Amino acid sequence: MDDELDMPRTPQRLGFFEKYLYIWVILCIVAGVVLGKISPGVARYLDRLAIYVGEAPVVSIPIAVCLFFMMYPIMVKIDFGEVLKAGKNLKPVGLTLFVNWAIKPFSMYAISVFFLGTLFLNFIGPEAVDHVKIPFGLDLLSGETYGVGKVIIHNGAKVLEVPLWRSYLAGCILLGIAPCTAMVLVWGFLARGNDGHTLVMVAINSLTMLFLYGPLGGFLLGVGRLPVPWQALVLSIGIYVALPLVAGYISRKAIINAKGEEWFKIKFLHILTPITIIALLITLILLFSFKGDVIMSNPLTILWIAIPLFIQTNLIYWLGYGLSKVMKLTYEDAAPSAIIGASNHFEVAIATATMIFGLSSGAALATVVGVLIEVPVMLMLVKVCLKTSHWFRYEGAAA
Numbered sequence: 237m238d239d240e241l242d243m244p245r246t247p248q249r250l251g252f253f254e255k256y257l258y259i260w261v262i263l264c265i266v267a268g269v270v271l272g273k274i275s276p277g278v279a280r281y282l283d284r285l286a287i288y289v290g291e292a293p294v295v296s297i298p299i300a301v302c303l304f305f306m307m308y309p310i311m312v313k314i315d316f317g318e319v320l321k322a323g324k325n326l327k328p329v330g331l332t333l334f335v336n337w338a339i340k341p342f343s344m345y346a347i348s349v350f351f352l353g354t355l356f357l358n359f360i361g362p363e364a365v366d367h368v369k370i371p372f373g374l375d376l377l378s379g380e381t382y383g384v385g386k387v388i389i390h391n392g393a394k395v396l397e398v399p400l401w402r403s404y405l406a407g408c409i410l411l412g413i414a415p416c417t418a419m420v421l422v423w424g425f426l427a428r429g430n431d432g433h434t435l436v437m438v439a440i441n442s443l444t445m446l447f448l449y450g451p452l453g454g455f456l457l458g459v460g461r462l463p464v465p466w467q468a469l470v471l472s473i474g475i476y477v478a479l480p481l482v483a484g485y486i487s488r489k490a491i492i493n494a495k496g497e498e499w500f501k502i503k504f505l506h507i508l509t510p511i512t513i514i515a516l517l518i519t520l521i522l523l524f525s526f527k528g529d530v531i532m533s534n535p536l537t538i539l540w541i542a543i544p545l546f547i548q549t550n551l552i553y554w555l556g557y558g559l560s561k562v563m564k565l566t567y568e569d570a571a572p573s574a575i576i577g578a579s580n581h582f583e584v585a586i587a588t589a590t591m592i593f594g595l596s597s598g599a600a601l602a603t604v605v606g607v608l609i610e611v612p613v614m615l616m617l618v619k620v621c622l623k624t625s626h627w628f629r630y631e632g633a634a635a
Contacts, residue, residue, distance in 0.1 A: 308484055429568050
């Protein structure tokens with residue numbers, strides 16, 4: 237048996253914030269819509285506190301700070317020493333990487349285009365438009381076209397006017413290229429999977445995102461006729477992935493050296509856990525204060541976005557689970573392999589959508605729908621794992 241399978245399983249469970257995350261998101265939708273009606277200028281004022289390039293806002297400072305505190309607690313939990321153990325789990329690691337990066341981004345694109353651009357287009361509105369930021373690095377004149385969008389002046393700022401469904405598509409794309417690196421630790425434990433494999437993949441996914449998120453995102457957004465210059469994606473990855481990743485790595489080592497690993501895990505992480513959720517919820521309230529009119533005029537908007545996301549999550553789960561059976565993996569490796577692929581790193585997706593397209597964009601709204609369905613859908617898939625565990629051999633029965 238591998239060393240990582242012998243290590244004691246630290247009890248993990250969904251905390252109070254995580255367990256009821258979908259409820260907090262629903263409350264944020266209500267709070268944001270009410271805020272947008274009562275004080276419509278609050279979120280706009282905060283979003284205008286930005287770093288500008290020419291007349292175009294590039295980085296919203298308050299949101300950037302909020303999103304950093306959303307990402308840092310996740311990154312500080314990652315132990316990159318686990319990457320060294322990947323060689324002991326080549327088959328499940330290879331399967332997870334294949335599903336995460338060779339299948340998932342493209343299936344998300346195809347499913348989203350079919351539902352948002354065809355099946356639900358009349359419900360969303362064929363003529364409905366969205367106003368998104370002009371991508372960083374571009375100096376476009378009013379009236380110019382870029383991709384499927386047109387540059388206009390809106391509320392005193394230069395923005396890109398694009399079809400609303402394509403803005404939703406952009407958010408789905410950003411979710412599809414962001415494999416989960418945080419809550420899968422909980423999902424894997426609840427499914428009674430191999431904790432060692434889950435830890436390895438958390439570390440590997442964080443590193444591969446630095447190199448693959450930008451190219452894949454740029455390619456798929458370009459295919460979706462919402463091209464984003466590589467500078468914008470590099471800046472986004474730098475601010476919202478690399479910066480908190482480096483800060484988390486350095487502070488993790490420093491704290492463990494000073495206080496010990498037990499203090500770090502029991503005391504420090506316990507304090508940090510609610511910070512991610514609180515920062516996320518503040519961001520969501522601001523986002524929905526912008527989107528109140530869209531939601532009120534078309535209350536089923538969230539449903540139209542949620543359906544392709546739900547189908548994609550299940551498709552990727554069953555693909556990973558089925559391939560695990562074909563590859564004759566043990567249940568302990570099969571369960572996390574399927575779950576890691578199905579789950580999304582919605583924090584990175586929200587951060588990227590907010591920075592590239594804007595807090596008020598349909599892309600940002602689509603990434604938030606990913607948050608709304610994450611917990612109930614993943615809990616459902618954990619139960620599926622437990623109910624079907626007899627389909628696989630167990631580690632103790634391995635030859």
